[in-house]
Amino acid sequence: MLKRVLIIISLTLVSNALRAQDIAVLKYQGGGDWYSNPTALPNLIAFCNSEINTRINAKPQVVETGSEDLFLYPYVHMTGHGNVFFDEDDAINLRTYLLAGGFLHIDDNYGMQPYLVKELKKVFPDKELIELPADHPIFTQHFKFPGGLPKIHEHDGKRPQAFGIFENDRLLLLFTYESDLGDGWENPEIHNDPEEVRQKALQMGANIIDYAFKH
16 A cells, blocks of 8 residues: 555656646754745756756745645755754655655755754664765766865865765755755855855756756
8 A cells, every 4th residue: 555655656746847846945843944045945946947947936835844745846955053853744754755756955054963863863763864975976967066065155164065865776865964055045145155156056956956856
């Protein structure tokens, strides 16, 4: 029965991806600012539609972790600075979504990593976050990043890292850490990043979107 449900959900995700598509921001529990970087996804969507010929609806949606609407989106974005909490229903729903073909990109806006790692154990108790090597296809999907994840904003002097959770070699979830891609996607006047830095952030974001849609 579960296998049949997963097949139906997978077909729905594929069907949705073939037409003008919504993507969404994940509204999670725990008090963290899931709503941070409000201009980030709209700017990334505009860049993707212009540069890699996607057809994503201009306004991103908001979806709660435990909602059945999660299955409407082939790509869901999660960000924030603080606490994250998944209850049992959240964890089951998110696990089912990811195994069915969905994709979650978590971009640490600074400070969410310790909470996130703990909560992901509820979603996948038997899986670990694994660092992606610089030759992973997500870094060459459309734009080339031979060194792996670019550094957009400095926080603690740590190198940027991309971690993933996999199922049979399929990347289900991407966690970008010490990079802060979302800040680079925001309107230029918010962080006053040089245009070269913003372009790197947008290009890496486009690679992630492209990878999520094609895999």
